[in-house]
Amino acid sequence: MPDRLGPKLDAPLFDKAVIVGVGLIGSSLLRVARSQGLARELVAVDRSGDVCARASELGLADRVTDDAALAAQNADLVILCTPVGAIGDVAAQIGPHLSAGCIVSDVGSVKSAVVTAVEPHLPPGVFFVPAHPVAGTEYSGPDAGFATLFHQRWCILTPPEGADAGAVEKLTAFWAAAGSKVEIMTPAHHDLVLAITSHVPHLIAFNIVGTAADLEEVTQSEVIKFSAGGFRDFTRIAASDPTMWRDIFLHNREAVLEMLGRFNEDLAALQRMIRWGDGQGLHDLFTRTRAIRRSIIEQGQETAAADFGRRTVADPPADQ
Amino acid sequence: MPDRLGPKLDAPLFDKAVIVGVGLIGSSLLRVARSQGLARELVAVDRSGDVCARASELGLADRVTDDAALAAQNADLVILCTPVGAIGDVAAQIGPHLSAGCIVSDVGSVKSAVVTAVEPHLPPGVFFVPAHPVAGTEYSGPDAGFATLFHQRWCILTPPEGADAGAVEKLTAFWAAAGSKVEIMTPAHHDLVLAITSHVPHLIAFNIVGTAADLEEVTQSEVIKFSAGGFRDFTRIAASDPTMWRDIFLHNREAVLEMLGRFNEDLAALQRMIRWGDGQGLHDLFTRTRAIRRSIIEQGQETAAADFGRRTVADPPADQ
Numbered sequence: 001m002p003d004r005l006g007p008k009l010d011a012p013l014f015d016k017a018v019i020v021g022v023g024l025i026g027s028s029l030l031r032v033a034r035s036q037g038l039a040r041e042l043v044a045v046d047r048s049g050d051v052c053a054r055a056s057e058l059g060l061a062d063r064v065t066d067d068a069a070l071a072a073q074n075a076d077l078v079i080l081c082t083p084v085g086a087i088g089d090v091a092a093q094i095g096p097h098l099s100a101g102c103i104v105s106d107v108g109s110v111k112s113a114v115v116t117a118v119e120p121h122l123p124p125g126v127f128f129v130p131a132h133p134v135a136g137t138e139y140s141g142p143d144a145g146f147a148t149l150f151h152q153r154w155c156i157l158t159p160p161e162g163a164d165a166g167a168v169e170k171l172t173a174f175w176a177a178a179g180s181k182v183e184i185m186t187p188a189h190h191d192l193v194l195a196i197t198s199h200v201p202h203l204i205a206f207n208i209v210g211t212a213a214d215l216e217e218v219t220q221s222e223v224i225k226f227s228a229g230g231f232r233d234f235t236r237i238a239a240s241d242p243t244m245w246r247d248i249f250l251h252n253r254e255a256v257l258e259m260l261g262r263f264n265e266d267l268a269a270l271q272r273m274i275r276w277g278d279g280q281g282l283h284d285l286f287t288r289t290r291a292i293r294r295s296i297i298e299q300g301q302e303t304a305a306a307d308f309g310r311r312t313v314a315d316p317p318a319d320q
Numbered sequence: 321m322p323d324r325l326g327p328k329l330d331a332p333l334f335d336k337a338v339i340v341g342v343g344l345i346g347s348s349l350l351r352v353a354r355s356q357g358l359a360r361e362l363v364a365v366d367r368s369g370d371v372c373a374r375a376s377e378l379g380l381a382d383r384v385t386d387d388a389a390l391a392a393q394n395a396d397l398v399i400l401c402t403p404v405g406a407i408g409d410v411a412a413q414i415g416p417h418l419s420a421g422c423i424v425s426d427v428g429s430v431k432s433a434v435v436t437a438v439e440p441h442l443p444p445g446v447f448f449v450p451a452h453p454v455a456g457t458e459y460s461g462p463d464a465g466f467a468t469l470f471h472q473r474w475c476i477l478t479p480p481e482g483a484d485a486g487a488v489e490k491l492t493a494f495w496a497a498a499g500s501k502v503e504i505m506t507p508a509h510h511d512l513v514l515a516i517t518s519h520v521p522h523l524i525a526f527n528i529v530g531t532a533a534d535l536e537e538v539t540q541s542e543v544i545k546f547s548a549g550g551f552r553d554f555t556r557i558a559a560s561d562p563t564m565w566r567d568i569f570l571h572n573r574e575a576v577l578e579m580l581g582r583f584n585e586d587l588a589a590l591q592r593m594i595r596w597g598d599g600q601g602l603h604d605l606f607t608r609t610r611a612i613r614r615s616i617i618e619q620g621q622e623t624a625a626a627d628f629g630r631r632t633v634a635d636p637p638a639d640q
Binding site for chain 1: 405429454455456457458459464473474476503512513514516517518519520521522523524525526527528529530531532533534535537538540542543544545546547548549550551552553554555556557558559560562563565566567569570573576577579580582583584586587590591593594595597599602603605606607608609610612613614615616619621622623626627628629630
């Protein structure tokens with residue numbers, strides 16, 4: 001295992017950790033939990049037989065099953081990694097089988113709706129600590145995961161008021177051992193922050209790709225050929241998992257519509273600057289936005305390499 | 321020089337090639353022209369003394385000057401690589417000094433406005449063949465360029481009706497030797513195609529970064545920390561050169577406003593789907609947009625590596 005995830009722990013944090021949903025995030029969690037020795041027993045659950053078969057082939061867990069209820073028995077950690085829209089059903093399935101002292105968490109990109117969907121199904125004595133690792137790629141499924149996905153990324157925990165401090169501490173230790181930095185906030189604030197840093201950016205990426213695909217004056221072949229002018233950057237996040245993203249928008253509706261309203265106001269102002277030839281206004285905005293990227297790079301959340309370093313991937317740079 | 325730009329030509333295409341404006345594109349052109357042997361003499365022109373000094377230090381040309389008029393004398397190729405808003409002035413300066421038979425071109429991201437600005441200043445016998453290499457990075461200036469920038473990217477030529485076939489052919493050979501694929505279209509069609517594949521994507525990227533920076537409920541520090549959720553992708557193109565982009569929007573106003581209108585209509589429909597909980601509509605769009613990226617990858621305009629391969633740049637993947 002790479003050094004940069006830090007040394008293995010002296011002893012596993014959990015006896016039986018159960019990951020429900022073996023997609024990009026779930027399979028990455030299984031990989032890092034295995035390589036960092038975070039649990040004595042790792043159980044993977046997926047309702048799809050194909051995914052279970054593939055998870056077994058990949059050796060992602062000590063046990064793979066499609067039976068969430070069975071898997072949950074005697075677990076001291078269960079992390080729900082399904083799309084947000086399915087999470088309430090899974091909670092209902094496992095609730096009656098959970099033992100007191102078990103920590104239940106998730107990795108959903110929205111938090112208020114997850115709390116509402118999950119909490120009613122959990123018996124007393126079970127600690128619910130919702131989480132959201134802000135990490136991912138445009139790929140999905142058990143093959144897409146990798147152990148370093150969470151390295152240097154933030155994981156946001158949204159424990160309910162009066163949450164058990166020991167449970168929060170233990171889940172924090174789990175994410176830290178996976179390479180993450182942990183931040184705590186309320187579900188409502190999380191949903192607002194992610195609406196602007198993730199959900200609305202995805203929405204406008206999906207939208208521009210859709211707009212481009214529907215034009216008659218410009219052919220789809222032209223859109224593809226000349227995509228290096230900027231468009232192709234948007235296609236990355238517009239290639240993300242459709243089910244996951246449908247659920248996010250349906251379950252963070254208020255915050256997304258609020259942030260989208262602000263985006264639209266600002267875009268109308270920008271549109272007006274173009275129509276009326278306000279070059280100074282355009283230049284001022286474009287100068288301000290340049291500075292934000294520098295901060296993101298300085299804080300280790302982005303590469304400084306030109307073009308995301310893409311050139312070095314598809315086409316290694318030569319000595320000049 | 322890397323093999324993938326192809327073998328050097330048997331003989332240079334031009335005797336004296338002049339590049340006016342030594343930024344990302346101009347300095348990349350100088351580098352590839354030098355390494356591929358495309359001209360017997362290479363002259364670099366920039367109105368900034370600092371840029372001239374740096375171009376000399378970097379050894380980008382045989383001669384570096386701030387005097388465009390002098391440089392243009394006896395040239396058989398002049399490529400204008402300034403921001404679009406400055407291009408008419410440069411044409412006015414060099415026009416009286418151009419020799420019959422000289423090919424004048426440019427690299428501007430808009431074409432109709434460039435034709436209008438440049439053509440009146442060119443004497444008879446000079447061949448004007450506007451061009452636009454669809455390539456770039458978020459960095460600018462003479463240090464940002466590199467010889468392989470145009471490799472496998474499209475270069476669009478927009479020769480006027482009745483243009484000299486020999487001149488078009490020679491400029492095509494120049495861009496092909498620089499690694500580009502060449503396509504020919506009218507200036508008006510170019511401006512429409514680029515409005516959707518480049519200009520509007522940049523506009524909405526500038527806009528979302530501005531919206532995020534102005535929030536009060538979400539701090540700028542939070543926006544930066546959690547940018548890996550998607551936002552950071554937009555900051556790359558929102559970090560592009562402010563002057564260049566101001567000029568593009570001011571000089572491709574009609575096409576940008578037309579495409580922005582369509583984007584806005586589609587976004588309103590998407591907003592409505594979210595408000596009314598139309599999960600099927602969202603899922604359908606998100607499935608369609610996923611396919612477009614696949615085509616872009618298949619046609620060699622994008623890397624298939626997850627996350628643009630960023631992980632392999634900032635943080636090499638480990639054996640898992």
